[in-house]
Amino acid sequence: METRTKITIALAVLLILIAGFVYGQDRAINPNQLPKAAKTFLFTNFKGVGIGSAVEDREIYGVDEYNVYLANGVKIEFDRNGNWKEVDGKHQKIPYNFIPVNIRNYVTRSFPQTFITQIKKGRWSYEAELSNGVEVEFDRNGNFTKIDD
Missing domain, CATH: 3.40.1420.30 (Inhibitor of vertebrate lysozyme, Ivy)
Structure with a gap:
């Protein structure tokens, strides 16, 4: 394989890795930024339980899911639309x-x-x-x- 082609491939791989690193990260968000369905679920099922933190899992194409950690230790995973995927009471x-x-x-x-x-x-x-x-x-x-x- 020609050196120039190898360099081009290496640069393409590097750019993909950098993009994945930049866009494929978790990001803390304000609970008010959760989708409406997630906020409704939390209010209906965990009324009075404080939210410790809310995290947005971002992929290159946008938000993949949300993770909410409640003050009582419960973790709830929502899809990008705010529908629950998992509730872990620990x-x-x-x-x-x-x-x-x-x-x-x-x-x-x-x-x-x-x-x-x-x-x-x-x-x-x-x-x-x-x-x-x-x-x-x-x-x-x-x-x-x-x-x-």
Whole structure:
């Protein structure tokens, strides 16, 4: 390969790395800058709990997601539109209002002495971690699919 071509390729790679470094960073934001859906979710489900910090995860094409850290230790991950993706109570009980009814009912019926400490919403499924360490998976309609303990 010609030296000039090698230099051109090396410069292109360097520019891509620099762009990724500059644009692919987390940035602290004021909670008022969160999307409306995220603010509504926080107000509805965590009313009275202060926001410790809000972070915007920026990619080269724009905001990828938001992470909100509450004063009580709970971490909530939102997509770029402000829809919740994950709520992690850090081993404490999380509110159930936003969790699909089928999931709430299954956990209450099948694991009466436990509570949900973390829930993740994927494209096609949900994963809930319980206070006893058991992970329970559901389809996108909230129907039980399997247990991972």
